[in-house]
Amino acid sequence: MHDQIHTTACPECDLLLSFSETLANHSLCCPRCGCQVHKRISDWLEKTLVLSATGLLLYLPALLLPLMTLETLGMTDSGNVLDTILVFYKNGYFVVALVVLVSAVFLPLLLLSLIFTITLSLTLHRYSAFLLKLFRLYIFLEEWAMVEIYLLGIMVTIMKMRHTAEIHFNPGFFCFTALVLISMGISTFLDKEQIWSTIATKGGKRPSGDGLPTAAPENEHAAQPQTALRSGLVLCHTCRQLQPLQPGTAEPSVPCTRCGSLIHSRKPESISQTSALILTSAFLLIPANILPIMQVQFMGVPEYSTIVDGIRFFFQDGAYLIGLIILTASVLVPIFKIFGLVILLYTTRFQRNFYLREKAVLFRFISFIGRWSMLDIFVIALLTVLVNFGFFTSIHAAPAATYFCIVVTSTMFAATTFDPRLMWDSCRPDERSTDPAPPRVSPSSSIDPL
Numbered sequence: 001m002h003d004q005i006h007t008t009a010c011p012e013c014d015l016l017l018s019f020s021e022t023l024a025n026h027s028l029c030c031p032r033c034g035c036q037v038h039k040r041i042s043d044w045l046e047k048t049l050v051l052s053a054t055g056l057l058l059y060l061p062a063l064l065l066p067l068m069t070l071e072t073l074g075m076t077d078s079g080n081v082l083d084t085i086l087v088f089y090k091n092g093y094f095v096v097a098l099v100v101l102v103s104a105v106f107l108p109l110l111l112l113s114l115i116f117t118i119t120l121s122l123t124l125h126r127y128s129a130f131l132l133k134l135f136r137l138y139i140f141l142e143e144w145a146m147v148e149i150y151l152l153g154i155m156v157t158i159m160k161m162r163h164t165a166e167i168h169f170n171p172g173f174f175c176f177t178a179l180v181l182i183s184m185g186i187s188t189f190l191d192k193e194q195i196w197s198t199i200a201t202k203g204g205k206r207p208s209g210d211g212l213p214t215a216a217p218e219n220e221h222a223a224q225p226q227t228a229l230r231s232g233l234v235l236c237h238t239c240r241q242l243q244p245l246q247p248g249t250a251e252p253s254v255p256c257t258r259c260g261s262l263i264h265s266r267k268p269e270s271i272s273q274t275s276a277l278i279l280t281s282a283f284l285l286i287p288a289n290i291l292p293i294m295q296v297q298f299m300g301v302p303e304y305s306t307i308v309d310g311i312r313f314f315f316q317d318g319a320y321l322i323g324l325i326i327l328t329a330s331v332l333v334p335i336f337k338i339f340g341l342v343i344l345l346y347t348t349r350f351q352r353n354f355y356l357r358e359k360a361v362l363f364r365f366i367s368f369i370g371r372w373s374m375l376d377i378f379v380i381a382l383l384t385v386l387v388n389f390g391f392f393t394s395i396h397a398a399p400a401a402t403y404f405c406i407v408v409t410s411t412m413f414a415a416t417t418f419d420p421r422l423m424w425d426s427c428r429p430d431e432r433s434t435d436p437a438p439p440r441v442s443p444s445s446s447i448d449p450l
C-alpha cells in the first residue's frame with residue numbers, strides 16, 4: 001500500500017484532517033463535529049452527464065405542459081408551472097412571483113445547463129478556466145432551486161382538492177416528476193471535489209493541496225484539536241481547497257488559487273448579518289401568521305384564511321398527514337429555525353462551548369430544512385391556477401403570502417451567513433471540551449460508508 005496522504009480542514013469546525021484516498025461510494029466525516037468532509041462517487045461523470053442531458057430534454061415539457069385538470073360540476077380548469085407564476089404577477093404579488101420564478105423555473109434550467117456544459121466539456125477533455133467560473137456559479141445557486149418542494153406542493157394540492165373536484169393527471173405532471181428525480185440524482189452523484197481538481201489541474205491552475213504539508217502538522221498537544229486557522233491555513237468556502245494564509249494578514253482578501261472565490265478564514269460580519277436576518281424573519285413572522293394568506297371566493301362571497309386555518313382544514317378533513325406536513329413546513333420550521341439560530345449565535349457570542357457536536361447537528365438540520373417552508377407558497381400558487389371556475393369558485397393569494405416568502409428567504413440567508421466555525425473557535429487547543437460526553441477528537445479521519 002502506498003496511498004498518498006491528503007490534508008484538508010472540516011468546513012464546519014475547521015479541524016485539520018489528514019486522510020488517504022477515499023474509497024469509491026464512501027464518504028469522509030469529521031470526527032469532531034460529524035460534518036461530511038469528502039465523498040467519492042464512482043462513474044460520477046457519466047451519470048451526471050446522462051442525467052443532466054435527460055433533464056434538459058424534459059425541462060420544457062415539464063414546465064409548459066399542463067400538470068393537472070380539475071373537473072367539477074361539468075367545469076374544467078388546468079394549468080402548468082408557468083401559469084402559477086403569471087397568476088401571482090397579475091394579482092400584484094411581485095415578490096412571491098419572483099421567488100417562485102427563480103426557484104421553480106429559472107434556477108432548475110440554469111443548474112441543469114451548467115452541469116451539462118461542465119460534464120460534457122470534461123467528457124470531451126476540453127478544459128478551461130471558464131468551467132471553474134461556471135461550477136462556482138452552480139455551487140452558489142444550488143440550494144435555491146426547489147423543484148422537489150414544488151412537487152410536494154402538487155401532492156398537497158391533490159390531497160386538498162380530492163373531495164371537491166375530479167383530478168386528471170396530464171403529461172406535464174409526469175415530466176415534472178421525472179425532472180425532480182433527475183435533479184435529486186444529480187445532487188447524489190455529483191463528485192464536486194473531482195470536478196474542481198480535474199478542471200483546475202487540466203486547466204493549468206494550481207493542483208489541490210499544492211504547497212501544503214502532506215499530513216496535518218503535529219502541535220505540541222498531540223491529542224488535541226489542531227485547526228486550519230491555528231496552522232496558518234484557510235479553507236476555501238466554495239471549492240474546499242486548503243491554502244496558506246497570506247503572511248502577516250489575519251484575513252486574506254485574495255482569490256482562491258483554485259476556484260477564484262474570495263477567501264476568508266471566517267465569514268466576515270457573520271454574527272451581525274445573521275442577527276439582522278433573524279430579527280427581520282422574527283418580525284415578519286407575525287404578519288405572515290396573523291394576516292390571511294389565501295382568499296377563497298365561493299358564489300362571489302370572499303372568505304379569507306390564514307396559514308393556521310389551512311392546517312385546521314386538513315385536520316378537520318381527516319387528512320392528518322398532510323395537515324402535519326403543512327404545520328411542520330409553514331409554522332414549526334420557521335420558528336424552529338429562528339430559535340435554533342438564536343441558540344447558535346448565543347453560543348458563538350458568549351463562547352458557551354458545551355454540546356457543540358449537538359449544536360453542529362442543529363446547524364446542519366437548520367440549513368437542510370429551511371427551503372421546505374416554501375411548500376405553502378407553492379400550494380397557494382397551484383390552487384390559484386387550478387381552482388378558477390369564474391363566479392362559482394376561485395382561489396387567490398392574500399397579503400401574508402409576501403411576508404411569508406420574505407421570512408423563508410431571510411431565514412435561508414441567515415443560515416448561509418452564519419459561520420459555524422466561530423462556535424468551535426472558543427475550544428482552545430489545550431481544552432478538550434466541556435461536554436459531559438466529549439466527542440472523539442483526533443486529527444485523523446473516519447470513513448463511513450454512504
Ligand SMILES: [Zn+2]
Nearest residue numbers: 010013030033
Ligand atoms: Zn468538523
Ligand SMILES: [Zn+2]
Nearest residue numbers: 236239256259
Ligand atoms: Zn476555492
